Amino acid sequence: MPPQGPWTFVRRNPTIVIGGLLMLFLVAIALAAPWIAGDPLKLAPVNRLRPPSERFWFGTDQFGRDVYARTVHGARVSLVVGFSVAIAASLIGLAVGLLCGFYRAVDAIAMRIMDGIMAIPSILLAIALITLTRPGLWVVIAAIVIPEVPRIVRLTRSVVLSLRAQPFIExxxxxxxxTPRLLLRHILPNTLAPLIVQSTYIAASAILTEAGLSFLGVGVPPEIPSWGNIIAQGRSFFLIAPWSILIPGAFLAVMVLGVNMLGDGLRDRLDPRLARRM
Amino acid sequence: MAGDAPLLEVRDLACHFFTLDGVVRAVDGVSLALARGETLGIVGESGCGKSVTALSILRLIQKGAGRIVGGSVRFEGRELTTLSDDEIKELRGHRISMIFQEPMTSLNPVLTVGVQIAENVVRHTGAGWREAMDRAVEMLRLVRVPDPERRVHDYPHQLSGGMRQRVMIAIALSCDPQLLIADEPTTALDVTIQAQILELMVELKEKTGTAILMITHDLGVVAETCQRVMVMYAGRKVEEAPVGELFANPLHPYTRGLMRARPRLDEDAEAAGRRPRLQEIPGIVPSLNRPIAGCAFAPRCALATDRCRAERPELEVRPGGHLVACFEAGRDAP
Known part of the structure; x- marks a missing residue:
């Protein structure tokens, strides 16, 4: 391969670059939230339902809270949930998937359990978990991870099964x-490409699920601003103050778009069959 | 071989596969012996049990699919069929190495070739990684990969098929094995590379004294590399002889058929403008999932008699170190 300048990379992988830049932007504002935005919880009844202005860039909600501050802080919840779910689900799924693909006895049992877990809708599981425990970020993450694990297990398992028949494994x-070295050095690295791609999609769907859960009031507790609960709280005032719904909604859409573009780009880049055509 | 025990002695080896269509007797009572530093060729059509014989020696038949149901495999005086899994793993890649048919896919795409050679050295000799990487460079030089110091850091996709097969040989020989099992090592390569690889194997064998079990369907490969040849058909040995004897005087009708089925450069015939048509062996290898009465080759054999169809011929010793299992051995086709 000839040495590539940065521009060649951009021209060959526009989706990775655009998706990556979107994510970079959102991660930056999430990290910088305390410095670039005010207190997202500060009530100011005098300034209720103000439209976007120089002082309140994204307007205010029915309690006079700054929607800009809330939206910027809300990015943190979405990113933490997205990344944590993707990482946790991938690690657990990878471990189970490797064992399932490699040991027939484990496969028979573990896959039936996975089938069972897959049958549970994630929203209902989250509601059940949260009613059993105190609401919090980690409960939401766990509730989203559990139903995502079987997807990763299936993917990893299928890759391992086809790898096992490869002459280099023989x-x-x-x-x-x-055996441990065979699994970790020879099989595992060959499963990573599809896994990375799949985990980006899981991140995107986790971000959406979290917003959905928060919207329903079973997600993160209301004192932590998340895009889902901002939208939920603003929905009664949609006609008077549409900015408190549209703006966090737009951020949510942009973040999911960014993650998905990154995933698509990585898939094209990492899949040797697709890569050759470029 | 007279007197001292052979390096490898396989006796009445039987490996059966248990499928839904019944028991497939892939290898059904094969015996062979290999002295230190000797090269034995196993030839036969696809599906005659060559590879299964080789895999059975190292117990590489996948559990659940097939099983060694009888016979013994003695290597350096140890019985391999009863070793524990850990003990046989210790042997693999160390005392007995194997190289496979597909050099394009027999290397792990995500590890550099150096790591793949060094890995075997670390595994079996207890050397450190640094030392093992030096050994990898040395091995690459030995198998004549140009510029080994740089190539050692290459990934398999950066190498051609011939180079990859050289790397496979380097891995196989990295721990100075006593026995190298080569399962059709040149089948996937084009002829010029094939010749280079065979030459390399013969040369390395001279240098290291490793015995080779050469599995192939190419009689040309046998002629170039082996001292003795055994011909397999339908899971059994049908003929065995020193290589010169077999080519000069094939006795089994199947061996004769194989010889006639090879293209040859016959200059006289070429000059006369008539190139003889290749002769095929009619019919196909019988399916092995039911017991075969009589000689397995009888249905395809021009010499077959009623006795051939009813009674199985056993191996008989003939002059010249020749073994053959045929009632009509040596007779010419009508």
């Missing part, structure tokens, strides 16, 4: 490679 076995 060759490694014929060379006396011990």
């Amino acid at each position: 060759a490694a076995i014929a060379g006396g490679t011990r």
Whole structure:
């Protein structure tokens, strides 16, 4: 491969670059939230339902809270949920998937459990978990991770099954490679490409699910601003103050778009069959 | 071989696969012996049990699919069929190495070739990684990969098929094995590369004294590399002889058929403008999922008699170190 300048990379992978820039922007504002925006919880009844202005860029809600501050802080919840769910689901799914693909006995049992978990709708599971425990960010993350795990398990398992039939795995076995090393050095690295792609989609869907849960009031507690609960709280005043719904909604859409573009770009880049055509 | 025990001795090996269509007797009572530093070729059509024989020696038949149901495999005086899983893993890649048919896919795409050679060294000799990487460079030089110091950091996709097969040989020989099992090592390569690889294997064998079990369907490969040849048909050995003897005087009708089915450069015939048509062996290899009465080759054999169809011929010793399992051995086709 000839050495590539940064522009060649941009021209060849526009989706990665655009998706990456969107995500970079959102991560930046989430990290900088305390410095670039005021207190998202400060009530100011005098300034209720103000339209966007120089002082309140995105207007205010029915309690006079700054929608800009709330939206910027809300990015943190979405990103934390998106990344944590993607990472946790991938790690658990990868471990189970490797074992399922490699050991037939584990496969028979674990896959039936996975089928069972897949049958539980994530929203209902979240509602059940949250009624059983105190609402909080980690409960939301756990509630979203559990139903996502089987998807990763299935993916990893199918990749491992096809890898097992590969001559290089047979060759490694014929060379006396011990099982742990066979799994970790020979099989695992070959499953990563599809896994990374899948985990970006999981991040996107986790962000949406969290917003949905918060909208229903079973997500993060109301004192933490999240795009879902901002929209939920603003919905009664939609006609008078549409900005308190449209703006966090737009951010949500942009973030999901960014994650999905990144995922699509990575898929094109990492899938050798698609990569060759470029 | 007289007197001292052979390096590898396989006796009455039987490996059966248990499928829904019944028991497939892929290998059904094969015996062979290999002395230190000797090269034995196993030839036969696809599906005659060559590869299964080789895989059975290292117990690489996938559990659940097939099983060694009988016979013994003795290597350096140890019985391999009863070793524990850990003990046989210790042997693989160390005392007995194997190289496979597909060099394009037999290397892990995400590891550099150096790591893949070094890995075997670390696994079996207890050397450190630094030391093992030096060994990898040395091995690449030995198998004549140009510029080994740089190539050691290459990934498999950066190498051609011939180079990859050289790397496979480097891995296989990295721990100085006593026995190298080569399962059709040149089938996937084009002829010029094929010749280079065979030459390399013969040369390395001279240098290291490794015995080779050469599995192939190419009689040309056998002629170039082996000292003795055994011909397999339908899971059994039908003929075995020193290589010169077999080519000069094939006794089994199946072996004769294989010889006639090879293209040859016959200059006289070429000059006369008539190139003889290749002769095929009519019919196909019988399916092995039911017991075969009589000689397995009888249905395809021009010499078959009623006795051939009813009674199975056993291996008989003939002059010249020749073994053959045929009632009509040596007779010419009518």
